[in-house]
Amino acid sequence: MTSSLPSLAAPWRIGVDVGGTFTDMVLRDATGAVRIFKSPSVPADPSEGVLGVLRLAAQQLDLPLSALLRDCALFVHGSTVATNTILEKKGAKVGLLTSAGFRDSLEIRRGIRENQWDHRAPFPPVLAPRYLRLPVRGRIGADGHELAPLVSEDVDAAAKMFTDEGVESVAVCLFNSFLDGGHERAAGARLSKSWAGQWISLSSEVMPTMGEYERSSTAVVNAYIAPKVTSYLKALDQQLRQLGLPRSLLLLQSNGGAVSVDQVASRPVMLVLSGPAAGVGALKGCAAPGEAANLISMEIGGTSCDVMVMAKGEVPVADELVIDGYHLTTPSVEIHTVGAGGGAIAWVDDAGLLHVGPQGAGARPGPAAYGLGGENPTVTDAQLVLGRLRPGPLAGGVTLDGRLARQAVETKLAKPLGLSVEDAASGVIRLLEQNLLHAVERLSIERGHDPATFTLVAAGGAGPMHGAAVARALGAKRALLPRAAGAFCAMGMLQSDVRQDYMHVFLADLDTVDQAELEAGFSELETRAREALGREGFANGTAVLSREVDLRYDGQQWPVRVALGATFDAAASRRTFEAEHQRLFGHIQPGGRLSITALRVIARGVLDWTPPIARSPQAAAPKPREQRKVWIDPAHGWHDVPIYDGAELRPGCTLDGPLLIEERTTTAFVGPRDRLEVDQRDDFLVHVGAIA
Incomplete structure (x- = not known):
């Protein structure tokens, strides 16, 4: 890049x-x-x-x-x-229409705590309070047939209540609507006539998934954010x-x-993950065309770090997502986010322990070095103190002031800890990189992946400062530092295809499923998918459809997504399921009964992509712009380090660390015993520990 x-x-x-x-x-x-x-x-x-x-x-x-x-x-x-x-609780005032007898399912939740050892942490406030969760009579049965008709008078009474209470947005989630959304559509049509508002979210249209609580929570969150978004x-x-x-x-x-x-x-x-999800497209751009690459991205911006794993060319997509304690069922790439950005605030608690994040300094006032009124030291301030960042103008229209950075680290960290300013700053970096390591392990080792077989892609404006160090701690042999790291997600947006996900609940035994019914279910979803892509301007040649099924063992709560080939093959689907189940959970049930719980169609509108212009190879050994005293790590301390202008480094160039590379949107740090190579894509590839 x-x-x-x-x-x-x-x-x-x-x-x-x-x-x-x-x-x-x-x-x-x-x-x-x-x-x-x-x-x-x-x-x-x-x-x-x-x-x-x-x-x-x-x-x-x-x-x-x-x-x-x-x-x-x-x-x-x-x-x-x-x-x-x-996150800021600035959404609409929400009302909920629910089936009689299910008024409190949204607040009861699943009864599962994220941290089983923490029995005191309260759940987040319910976005639709009880007095605005109104029941209506009528029932769809477990087989999708109507057991009792919808009572329109109940809808009208609820509409009056919503009008009187100033409700701005309404969610409708009726029992078993994932099988037949007719009652929800009828309730929505009635509401649109008798209620003064305009924002109505039907759970059967937002996400027709099985699971009353998840579907209800998703519909309510959709209603909560719809007016503003x-x-x-x-x-x-x-x-x-x-x-x-x-x-x-x-x-x-x-x-x-x-x-x-x-x-x-x-x-x-x-x-809800718009922005970080662009890492999918960005990772595709880091892989060779057609390569089933193993990549882990660590995108570190000013506020947070987003971690994503691409295994064999694919980034996993799941349906379960939790945002600030609210459960959503919506197709989402698997991302783990921690408060560990360049603007993460370093602080000392009452027990004298150093912490970094999760609070961030934001854009304003930002790090102390910005000179915009910030007094708390951040990772950026620590990097300035350690000589890794150059004082002066920074991409984005801000200027780094080394004096302000040093003053903040000394006042808020060094004196309370009884350390020198430099030791306090190095402690900030070491602690941050430990937090980054744990974040990457969460989506790699804990998901059954061996990081040693992956390349760590360190992106975001702050990522290339920490990529080599985190890769070393992981046991990875290569760290890729994109030249455009400071705009990694924006770059990924231009490499992302148009995509629509469709799903339909379908309950059957894998080995005895009626294949005609299976095909009919997929055909219905594919018809909807082609129509949607057609509206986006994609014809058959640029529209690609793929099929997946959700499989689970009998008695298992959570299914596993399994991609299907051109034709349905139960034995092949079982093998794929077992391999994925073994990776995720560490065991399988040989010969266990497998059930299909849902059919899925993923529709992609493929965008044409012009390869980047190839830069001419390095003609002569580059010369550093300057030498600067830089803190390396606890083992090596301070050294005079060459500083290179990134624009002068071309494909084919190799340099031995330690060194710093200054680019327009980022600064890259290469440690001792690491070898830097500028690859054919014009990005910086670090061979970790390559120098004996």
């Missing part, structure tokens, strides 16, 4: 990722050349961050904003609005169109694929 762009060739594509600290933009033109832009985020109004980085790009490219947007063939946006609405997206889309964008923007979903605003408007809950 290269940031060199001498001229622009239209049409181009734009990806914009709104992070907690910076809003990143990547522009990739028709030749594959890339230009990266960063500007501070505006948490109070994320759309201002989007427009701000567009204006910055237009200014630096010497283009009118209208021209920049007019020649954009694809605009992909990763939004944190859905997640932040949940959908209004934001439609307003931003309209604003961009008025400024010159020729077609509607696409949004990154939690499943790692893109979707149009119209397609996701009724199901904004699909966007």
Whole structure:
């Protein structure tokens, strides 16, 4: 990946990722050349961050904003609005229509605690309080047939209550609606006539999955965020169109694929991982074409670190997702997030113990070194104290002040701990890297993967500072430090196909299933999928459909997703299931009875992709820009380290650590005994421990 762009060739594509600290933009033109832009985020109004980085790009490219947007063939946006609405509890006032007898299922939950040893931590507040959870009579049976008709008068009474109480959004979740959503549709139609509001979420349309609590919780969260998220997206889309964008923007979903605003408007809950899920596309860009790569990404931004695993070219997608204690059933790539970004605050507790995160300094005031009023030391401040970061201008329009960083570390850490400023700063880095190690182990070792067989991709603006050290602790032999690490997710958005997930509850024995019924179930889902992709502009040649089934042993609660081939083969499905079950749980039941619980169709609209322009190979040994005193690690202490300008390093270049590389959006640190290679993609590949 290269940031060199001498001229622009239209049409181009734009990806914009709104992070907690910076809003990143990547522009990739028709030749594959890339230009990266960063500007501070505006948490109070994320759309201002989007427009701000567009204006910055237009200014630096010497283009009118209208021209920049007019020649954009694809605009992909990763939004944190859905997640932040949940985290900040700033959603709508929600009412819930539920079947008589199930009024409290949302609050009873599953009775399972995330931490079995913690019996005192309260559950998060219920988003639909009991007085706004209103029962209606009527019942769909376990076989999908109507046992009792829906009582319309109950819906009308609930509508009056919702109007009187100022309810802004309503969720409808009726018993067994995953088998037949007729009662929910009838209730929704009745509500739209008798209730003054406009936001109605039907669980059978949001996610028709089995499990009353999960389906109800998902529908309620969808209703909670819909007014704010959908209004934001439609307003931003309209604003961009008025400024010159020729077609509607696409949004990154939690499943790692893109979707149009119209397609996701009724199901904004699909966007709760929008942004981090772009790591799927970014990881694909790190693999060779057609390669079934083993990669672990560690994307460290200003606020947090997102970890993702690609095993044999695939990133696992699950249906269970927990956001701030709220359970959601929505297709989501498996991501583990910890509060360990460059802006993570370091602090000393009352017992004299050092901590790093999870609280972050955010965009404003940010780290103490930003000079924007922040007084708490962060990881960025510690890196400045240790000489790993250069004082002065930083990508995104901020400036690093080494004096302020040192003062914060000394006042808040060194003196309370009785350490020198340098030792306190090194403690911050060591503790952070230990936290990063545990985060990566969570999705690798704990999922049955051997990290030694993976390449660690250290991305995000802060990732390349820690990639080699964490890879060494993992036992991994290679760490890839993308040249565009500071805009990793924005880059991934441009490498993400359009994707829609469809599922249908289907209960049958794997070995005795009626294959005609199975085929009919898949055909119905595929018809819906092709129609949706057709509306997005994808014809048969660019639309790819794949099939999956959910399988589980009899008596098992949670199923395992199994991909199917071109034709259904029960024996092959069993083998795939057993291999995955062994990896996840460490055992199988030889000959155990397997049940199908759901059918799935994944529809992808494949976007054409222009390979990046190949840079000419390294002609002569590069010379460092300067030598600087840098703290290496506890074993090596301080050393004079060469500092290289990343733009001067080309494919074929090899250098031995320790060294630092300064790029526009990141700084990379290569430790002693590590060998740096600039690979054919023009990224920095570190061979960990390669020097004897």
